[in-house]
Amino acid sequence: MLHRLESLESCNFNGMDVAVLQRQAARLEWQQQQNYVVQNNNLVELCASSMPQFQGLIGRNLGSGQMVELKRPEVFLGGDGFQEFMNFPVAGPEFGDSEKLDLVPPEAAADYCISRTSSCQMTALNTSVMKEEREDMIPEKMESPTGSCRESFNKRKPEAVADHKSKNKRIKGEGESEVKTKCSTEISRNSSKENSKASEVQKLDFIHVRARRGQATDSHSLAERARREKISKKMKCLQDLVPGCNKITGKAGMLDEIINYVQSLQRQVEFLSMKIAALNSSVEFNVENLPMKEFPAYVANFPAAAKLPAMAGLPYFQLNPLQKESVNCMLNESMLPPQTATEGIASASVSISEQSLSSSSMTQLQPFPTWNMDPQGLYNMYNMGFH
């Protein structure tokens, strides 16, 4: 309603101000948007965007004591609701008025919006037309059948009756219209864009608050559902990733499997780093061309030791003494100089490509069937980076 009044006012001084045209266009657009939104009965998006802005504006307007903002509600509520309206910016989002404006059933709201848009296109308007429109708008509201609307119903009813029937109230209505014209002139005097903007945001806010109130409890369950869905989706991804997890149902079993897998991977890393450390030194041996009599024995030892933890998932620490022993006997003789160490690694990685091409000896070392390292790329990379 407030919004409609505003639009009418803007129509009134259409001729005076060119900027008003732009405003009107914007308003029309907004109305269409609002229409759509109301029809869908889904107000969340629109509201969420405008809420904080609006509150700020309201606060500012009241603080600076602009009468325009206060007069319009007076007009629109016919004096009765004025007090409430005064209250509401202080009360914030939970003001009591929201319920009143809240519960327009979708069809009625749609009609309402259409009538508003049509009124917007009128160029010349006198106060009587405005009154008429207001009158036929109020019954529209009263037709709303929802039970929860009763509260607003009761409040509105006397007003509407007054507008229709009794002479007394009609006089009051005329008074209203007078106020309205005064209001419009005042606005035209000001005719600042900021004002119109403020009122627009204000309008948006009504919708906003209702949506929030309606869905406050629902959002919790919605969020919870979304969260659970997300978790299950991620768990499915994990199921694909972890081998042997496909057959297991139930979260606990899956988590068990995941834990086992992660642990085995970590152990493998641990073990492989040990192996590389050992082999690195042995490569150094090779580079320095030192005599090595115990080396074949070590190599013979090692793969047998290597296969066990990787395959069975046993902790590799059981094998540590064996490794250490065999490694230490080799290491006693030489410590590697740093540069040759990196060379050794690089040359070792070159030999990977040879090996993965022949890959027959690799199969016994790797329990996983997925071996998708491309030898060419690695080889090139090594050449680029380290030689």
Next chain:
Amino acid sequence: MRPHSSLKQEFVKKWMAGLQRCSFSNKNMSILERKKAIKLSADVAMASVRNSTTCWSRALISSASKDGSDNHLVEQILGPETESNRPAMANKAQTRRASVCKKIVKRSRRIRRRGRRKCVAAAPAKALTSTIAKHLVRKRTQVLKSLIPGGEFMNEICLIEETLDYITSLRIQVDVMRSLAAGASVRASE
């Protein structure tokens, strides 16, 4: 996610750089020290491949740099990227705050549990099984949290996402390391 091979290449590059730095610094290392250095450099390289976009990588780097003995190693490995050390410092304060919060939550939970026990005793068998299942899941989630670096301060969704990421990078790491070890062993046997 990027394809596996490119991640692998990046990992290898970083790891090699880290190893180079490591081996330049210490001429004489025992096998265990060397193993430690290799593992640390591999871990840090794996984490830095992720570019500190994930929680576990950040936690890994920060925990590696927290240990007194490993600190210099990490600094050497990370070397030029000193800015990655700074978020680790920031993380410390966060973790402290988080631990305080956790304590409070635990305390309140204990109080709540006292009240709940009576309810469980009174509840029918069906509800009891569901609570047992929940308990099992919670226990395993805690184990998983302890396994994944920085997992103590994650919620469930975050934990699962991080686990996914962590497993993929661990696999990459294992693949690369295994191929390296195999290559080295083949070369050694030649």
